[in-house]
Amino acid sequence: MLYLYPGIVIGALYALLGGSITLTYSLTGVINLAVGATAYATAYLFYHLVTVNHWALAPAAVLCLLAAPAFGLLIWAGVFRYIENRDLIVQLTASIGIAVALPSLMLFALPTENVYQTPGIVPNGFAVLRIGSFNTTRDQLAAVIGAVVLLGGLILAVEKTRLGLSIRAVVDRPGLAAGAGINTVRLSAFSWILTSFLTGAAGILLSPLLQLDPGIYTSLSVAALSVALAGRFRSLLVTTIAGLALGVLASEITGYAPQGSVIANGLVPALPFFLLAGLLLVGRSSLRGRQDAASMGTVRAYGDTLGQALISRLPALGKLRPGRFVIALVAGAVFTLVAMYAFNGYWTATLAAGIAFAVTFLSFTISTGNGGILCLGQAGIAAMGAIVAGRLATDAGLGLPLSLIIAVLCAAVCGVVLGAVGTRLDQVGFALVTLAFALFCQTFTFNLQALIPPAGVNYPVFAIGGLNTSQSDILLGAVLFAVLAFLVVWFRRSRFGRVSTAIRGNPIEAESLGVNVRAFRVGVFTLGSAIAGLGGGLIGIEQGNVSTADFALLTGLVWLAVVVTIGVRSYGGALVAGLMFAIAPAAFELVTINGFGNLPTVLFGLGAIGIARDPRGFLAQWSEILQKLIRRREPAQSLVLSSGSAAGDPVVVGGGSRHD
Amino acid sequence: MTSATAETITSTEETLRLDGITVRFGGLTALSDISLTTTAGEFVGLIGPNGSGKTTMLNVITGLVKASAGSLSICSSACNRVSVHRRVHLGLARTFQRAMLFPEMTVAEHLALARDIPNLWGRLTSRAGDSGPSDSDELTAFVAAEPWGLRPGDRLSGLSLGGLRIVELAMALASQPKLLLLDEPLSGLDQTERDSFGDALLDVQRRLGVTVVLIEHDVESVLRLAQRLVVLDFGVKIADGPAAEIIKDPRVRDAYFGGDEE
Numbered sequence: 001m002l003y004l005y006p007g008i009v010i011g012a013l014y015a016l017l018g019g020s021i022t023l024t025y026s027l028t029g030v031i032n033l034a035v036g037a038t039a040y041a042t043a044y045l046f047y048h049l050v051t052v053n054h055w056a057l058a059p060a061a062v063l064c065l066l067a068a069p070a071f072g073l074l075i076w077a078g079v080f081r082y083i084e085n086r087d088l089i090v091q092l093t094a095s096i097g098i099a100v101a102l103p104s105l106m107l108f109a110l111p112t113e114n115v116y117q118t119p120g121i122v123p124n125g126f127a128v129l130r131i132g133s134f135n136t137t138r139d140q141l142a143a144v145i146g147a148v149v150l151l152g153g154l155i156l157a158v159e160k161t162r163l164g165l166s167i168r169a170v171v172d173r174p175g176l177a178a179g180a181g182i183n184t185v186r187l188s189a190f191s192w193i194l195t196s197f198l199t200g201a202a203g204i205l206l207s208p209l210l211q212l213d214p215g216i217y218t219s220l221s222v223a224a225l226s227v228a229l230a231g232r233f234r235s236l237l238v239t240t241i242a243g244l245a246l247g248v249l250a251s252e253i254t255g256y257a258p259q260g261s262v263i264a265n266g267l268v269p270a271l272p273f274f275l276l277a278g279l280l281l282v283g284r285s286s287l288r289g290r291q292d293a294a295s296m297g298t299v300r301a302y303g304d305t306l307g308q309a310l311i312s313r314l315p316a317l318g319k320l321r322p323g324r325f326v327i328a329l330v331a332g333a334v335f336t337l338v339a340m341y342a343f344n345g346y347w348t349a350t351l352a353a354g355i356a357f358a359v360t361f362l363s364f365t366i367s368t369g370n371g372g373i374l375c376l377g378q379a380g381i382a383a384m385g386a387i388v389a390g391r392l393a394t395d396a397g398l399g400l401p402l403s404l405i406i407a408v409l410c411a412a413v414c415g416v417v418l419g420a421v422g423t424r425l426d427q428v429g430f431a432l433v434t435l436a437f438a439l440f441c442q443t444f445t446f447n448l449q450a451l452i453p454p455a456g457v458n459y460p461v462f463a464i465g466g467l468n469t470s471q472s473d474i475l476l477g478a479v480l481f482a483v484l485a486f487l488v489v490w491f492r493r494s495r496f497g498r499v500s501t502a503i504r505g506n507p508i509e510a511e512s513l514g515v516n517v518r519a520f521r522v523g524v525f526t527l528g529s530a531i532a533g534l535g536g537g538l539i540g541i542e543q544g545n546v547s548t549a550d551f552a553l554l555t556g557l558v559w560l561a562v563v564v565t566i567g568v569r570s571y572g573g574a575l576v577a578g579l580m581f582a583i584a585p586a587a588f589e590l591v592t593i594n595g596f597g598n599l600p601t602v603l604f605g606l607g608a609i610g611i612a613r614d615p616r617g618f619l620a621q622w623s624e625i626l627q628k629l630i631r632r633r634e635p636a637q638s639l640v641l642s643s644g645s646a647a648g649d650p651v652v653v654g655g656g657s658r659h660d
Numbered sequence: 661m662t663s664a665t666a667e668t669i670t671s672t673e674e675t676l677r678l679d680g681i682t683v684r685f686g687g688l689t690a691l692s693d694i695s696l697t698t699t700a701g702e703f704v705g706l707i708g709p710n711g712s713g714k715t716t717m718l719n720v721i722t723g724l725v726k727a728s729a730g731s732l733s734i735c736s737s738a739c740n741r742v743s744v745h746r747r748v749h750l751g752l753a754r755t756f757q758r759a760m761l762f763p764e765m766t767v768a769e770h771l772a773l774a775r776d777i778p779n780l781w782g783r784l785t786s787r788a789g790d791s792g793p794s795d796s797d798e799l800t801a802f803v804a805a806e807p808w809g810l811r812p813g814d815r816l817s818g819l820s821l822g823g824l825r826i827v828e829l830a831m832a833l834a835s836q837p838k839l840l841l842l843d844e845p846l847s848g849l850d851q852t853e854r855d856s857f858g859d860a861l862l863d864v865q866r867r868l869g870v871t872v873v874l875i876e877h878d879v880e881s882v883l884r885l886a887q888r889l890v891v892l893d894f895g896v897k898i899a900d901g902p903a904a905e906i907i908k909d910p911r912v913r914d915a916y917f918g919g920d921e922e
Binding site: 495498499501502505506508509511512513514515516517518 | 722724743744745746748749753754756761762765769772773774776831832835
């Protein structure tokens with residue numbers, strides 16, 4: 001009983017965030033992974049107003065509680081209203097973009113020194129009160145009262161008011177509700193305003209109880225997601241109970257487990273993973289409830305999947321073109337030599353890191369771009385590769401080549417297991433399994449000191465011939481990237497690529513033709529995981545030391561954001577994304593303005609939000625613009641010929657590829 | 661118009677057996693205790709009003725919907741726990757109510773895809789542009805026939821609905837099925853296309869000896885094509901027998917035409 005109350009405090013706030021996810025999903029069909037980021041942004045604004053600008057608590061809280069719903073309205077109007085009927089994965093990626101951009105945007109716009117102590121919503125929040133037989137701080141009491149009032153008010157409003165009746169009608173049958181005259185667009189906007197308010201309030205209530213850190217708040221999103229899933233994204237009451245149960249369980253285990261033990265430090269933070277993974281596996285159809293409600297008994301038409309969105313521009317399937325291959329090889333060789341010799345040590349090391357990230361990002365090209373599987377846990381898989389390769393090379397003395405091979409195999413095994421579990425679920429379920437895996441790595445695996453020493457995993461110095469380490473890293477990375485890029489191109493143009501395209505475009509038809517869709521997806525995901533493991537090893541070789549911070553859950557989401565922004569379909573997208581991921585922070589580091597270092601992450605996040613408008617990425621968009629410019633300059637006859645020879649022209653392929 | 665009519669060309673080889681198949685969606689019983697057996701070369705018309713469970717029945721046979729009760733076998737192999745793609749390897753092929761093709765591929769690529777799948781791993785090292793097995797020209801000729809006149813390089817985006825249907829049928833035939841399920845392949849086609857599609861179906865059935873199960877609302881077309889009719893109403897099989905007799909059954913006329921049709 002001693003630890004019951006602290007558990008209820010945190011559990012109530014889990015429930016509040018879970019309730020936000022439930023309400024948003026019920027009314028709009030969007031799984032909002034940005035609840036943690038919204039909570040963080042509101043808490044950070046509150047902190048800034050109170051601590052830096054010395055506002056009084058009450059006006060600061062009022063301003064924050066107005067800013068949060070205003071932000072909700074903004075993201076609805078700017079992003080989500082356009083993608084409510086799109087594929088769930090596109091929606092998920094857009095919300096990841098917000099999750100990545102928002103915390104960095106706050107740090108960029110309102111830079112501060114290190115945050116040591118955050119204020120609560122009540123004055124003198126750390127003061128202890130004695131109520132009956134237990135003690136509570138004023139902040140804890142405010143959190144519980146706030147959560148009870150907000151959640152209770154929400155449940156009552158849904159159950160007892162006319163607005164609630166409309167909400168329940170939309171939750172049950174969105175189409176029917178619209179037909180009955182309910183303004184679903186207005187209700188959707190309202191849901192974003194309301195849930196952002198709830199999330200912002202939860203953020204402020206949580207701020208004195210948690211460290212004000214974007215990574216911790218991102219992990220909160222997973223906890224909130226798991227309790228929302230417990231309520232099957234429908235029941236606020238069950239979500240509330242699940243939130244409280246999760247909070248209490250975590251508190252009780254923490255309280256009774258030996259301090260500093262694996263159980264206290266690793267198992268407890270990983271509880272949301274176990275809940276999420278268990279619920280996904282047991283209640284496989286939970287996520288499908290809304291979208292299939294109107295089509296019970298019929299096969300769902302896969303007309304608007306991420307697959308179709310991503311492949312709206314495809315190169316013609318067929319033979320590899322030797323000419324292009326030679327040009328790419330020569331260009332790659334020139335680029336490698338320039339990267340090795342044309343810059344000073346700082347930029348050469350930066351480029352080496354960029355190429356290591358480019359190899360890692362090829363895993364997204366395979367899994368997401370070709371396989372249509374949104375992987376939110378690539379950082380965890382890359383971490384496995386980095387840790388295994390580093391430990392074997394340094395501690396076991398196996399040598400880097402053999403260590404890398406074993407690391408790749410370990411990552412591949414991890415991919416097989418995750419793939420076997422994830423392919424039992426739908427697209428979103430698979431994505432959430434990978435997210436849960438990343439959380440598990442961050443909270444449990446990375447906390448095992450037997451696996452990762454506190455100082456991180458060291459790598460032996462790597463040098464080829466007379467080259468220095470950065471030059472050697474670039475050479476190794478470039479060779480591996482070239483080989484993998486060739487494999488990516490071969491895969492896409494082979495019969496496997498055609499089958500992969502068919503699965504992305506229409507899995508039911510593909511399976512009805514005899515394709516073992518599940519085995520194929522497991523295979524593609526395993527290949528992507530193996531490449532992620534190799535990339536992790538390369539990152540380790542380049543850095544010389546890797547720690548858990550290099551592969552945090554939030555880092556993995558930023559990786560995804562940057563790759564999606566540039567282009568997840570092509571190896572060129574992975575290369576540019578990798579280089580940008582390394583170069584942009586390095587460049588901004590040279591700017592001495594406080595907070596500027598956060599700008600690249602903001603841009604990456606905004607880019608991922610842009611998937612809502614065009615899922616192809618910047619590279620494809622710029623390519624199309626260039627092609628249009630070239631065509632404008634060509635004589636009219638060439639234009640006609642170009643349009644007529646549509647078979648090999650990627651622009652024409654997408655132009656009218658849809659059919660009904 | 662065509663001169664082709666339905667003929668009885670059947671053997672005793674069993675291609676499909678449903679025993680007491682029941683499907684429930686929550687409180688709704690979509691199919692109730694359906695039993696049905698087909699033999700090689702049969703052309704079976706599956707008719708019934710909207711919501712009678714026809715597509716659900718095809719989905720159960722394909723494996724896209726699990727039966728709540730009952731047993732199912734395809735070509736004498738028990739299939740209750742067999743995945744969709746394995747049923748295809750047993751000899752099943754189907755088309756969908758809504759032509760569910762791959763918009764970014766050409767006609768040739770669709771046919772190649774359908775041919776590649778049965779031996780995908782064996783073709784690992786061959787290129788996607790290589791020609792397929794010996795039946796490739798036959799399938800190409802099949803879709804090139806009038807009134808479709810499709811060329812291998814045609815993009816799906818430029819095809820008529822009839823063109824899409826014939827490509828989907830050709831893909832289904834590429835696996836040389838023993839049991840072919842067709843879900844309203846004639847819907848949306850004009851009369852000329854209907855007749856031509858029907859002729860193509862009858863030709864395929866005769867030459868390959870394949871069992872065809874056809875869902876179609878146009879009774880005239882069904883009667884021209886099918887030798888046998890199975891009628892569903894509210895998930896219950898209310899009639900099963902020779903088409904000419906079944907269509908006169910008062911229960912069928914009552915369920916299907918509301919008793920008003922002559």
